[in-house]
Amino acid sequence: MNITVAGVKKEFEDGLTVAKLIELENVETPEYVTVTVNDEFVESGTFAETALKDGDTVEFLYFMGGGQPHGN
């Protein structure tokens, strides 16, 4: 099946999950990655159960934030 990952169409075997895709794509620091499938945000605890289907579009977004605690 074909999945578009970060704008690039790629072919994968059927039965692919978001967790497996993260592994196959060698996503760095996956614990800080937010995933969207067809523009819908996937709950971070459900990557292993979220199945992908032919034609899906997936984006990986890195959490971006910071802070300035008192006294720093």
Add this chain to the structure above:
Amino acid sequence: MIRLHKEDYEKILAHARKEAPVEACGLIAGRIDGSDKYIEKVYILTNVDHAEEHFTLDPKEQLASVKDMRANGLVPLGNWHSHPVSPSRPSDEDKRLAYDSKASYMILSLMEEEPVLNSFHVENNEATKEELVIE
């Protein structure tokens, strides 16, 4: 070296001043030529923390920005945020949350009358100032 257009600097500065004392934030995109980065577009995003000492980019706006970059042939170069009342250097929290060692992290300080913008490379929790040219 990282290069920023003067009008994009003014855009960041105007937004940061408007948002102060809340931290302002956004993304930068452009092109890479050898070891030089050229910022071609600055994105203003919502700080969903709406806080004076924290920022988190709105994920939905982040997604829209990434798509816009791709549509315009730009690559993500990093992000920027403001420090309304502290210096232009990454806090411990900023460094801890800077996961992408390829990204540039720009910080605009408004603590003095004259604003200060610096760009940093962060790797293994160590921040190194990058040469920034505003032209």
